[in-house]
Amino acid sequence: MDKHPVHAAAIVVFCLLFFFVTVVGFVAARWRRADLAHLNEWGLAGRGFGTWLTWFLIGGDIYTAYTFIAVPAAMFGTGSAGFFAFAYTTLVFPILFVFGPRLWAVCKRHGYITAADFVRGRFDSGSLALVVALTGILATMPYVGLQLVGLKTVIAAMGISGDWPIIIAFVILAAYTYQSGLRAPALTAIVKDLAIYITVAVAIIYIPIKLGGFGHIFGAAAQALPKRHPPAALVPGKPASYETYATLALGSAFALFLYPHALTGALSARTGNVIRRNASLLSFYSLALGIIAIFGYMAIAAHLKPATPNFAVPDLFLKYFPSWFAGFGFAAIGVGALVPAAIMAIAAGNLFSRNIYREYLRPHASHAEQATVAKLASVVVKAGALVFALFVSTKSAIDLQLLGGVWIIQTLPAVFLGLYTRWLDRWALVAGWAVGMGLGTYMAASQSFKSAFPLSIGSFKVTMYSAFLAILANLVVTVLLTPLTRRLDPRPVRDETVAEDYAEPVEAGVDREPARA
């Protein structure tokens, strides 16, 4: 992994940009000054972000360092199968458009900070909320750990070995997140995204010229991919690969905005309309993602032999860019690790504080106490991720991240369907969740953590994303058990919410930008 020579100019540029981001992270505490001892301020930045900040925040949140490394690595290694990530990030926006503003409205009305808060209020069930909160924390941890894999990769590409750079980076990250809360990743996301867009724009113009055009790049991929083990293809050709592609795209799209960090980004918007506007604007990030995916094919056309597929993009930059600009691109990816890691840790901290600490340990905790607990929990999450990144193999980290996706989608019935109906029973939701978790984990593990599961019932055979099959089982169990469990626990459900809470408080002119942009 450490065969790279030292690239001094790259390291200097990388460190400068990193230092700048650190300063921004600490200064963020003073920006839009408010009482950071209140969880609504620390954990959701006062729900005050307008269209542009939300755009940077959600973009910085879901297009992570791991994405920039792993998607082209998947294209490099497995060809078209890896491109589902593009279809998935296209489909995610109609989903955000429909569910986002509704969830935002009810959370704003009742002061909910997390999805589990909403589930608790809607279904009058602390147990269901606990299940949603634990799933969120569990699914987030390996995701934070994987950000470190991205960071480790670019640092190793510059010729620096050892774990100390990552330890330093995460001490800095933990410190400014503790101090500034969600304001820090929001401001640093601006730096990160500008750096990413500059890098991608330069690369997509310059490298294809050097490689003789897109025709040559795709031609080289078409020749090389069938020789991979197992053979890959430039265009999917088998029914099994169609089913896997489609269910991976659909399942991942529905899972994304159930992740605590993605929801935290959406809930910090100032109005529901900010979210709706972002559903179109965020497609610029998907376009960048599509281009970054093709970097994997450029690495093939450039005859690169990276130590692991994760080095496809770093090696491509090192080959075609001057050292200092490669460093700039690496810094963009590196900061791209810190932004989502901060939001993930904040989101997990919010969940712990609201749905475990306040719910079970200190029911009358003050706002200040809740905020302190969330801050400390965010540090614990980051420390856990660091341990995870230092002592768990990259392979296991990726396996766990896959499991995270399988798990988080099991909260869909309670969170997304809960926005539309209170008909589902709380205990049936818990049972459906348990079945989905168990079945999904079994399916993923039985395939040694490949995402697709070959299901065969009699003559019916499909190969589909295990999260997709597991959520189907979850939904069936939830719906079938609802009449039964309601009879077993006939206590009335005191739903705190009413239909009007879900409607956006939209009136002409109310949320016009940018009084406080």
Added chain:
Amino acid sequence: MAGHPRGEGDAAPPSRRRRGYYWLLLLPFAGLLYPPLYAHANPHLWGIPFFYWYQVVWLGVTAAISTLVYRNTG
């Protein structure tokens, strides 16, 4: 909180009247979730196989649909 509770005499909000636009948001799913529809190499566009540029076109169409629905509802 943006806005005030609506008065009794208010007309139905626009989001209710124009709900129909929301159905358009299903189109990207129809366009992308049946890969046999687009899992072809030809025709190429600037050397890019159909499979890839077809999906990029859908990204643009999806953004346009979202904008259309945004402007006509709420």
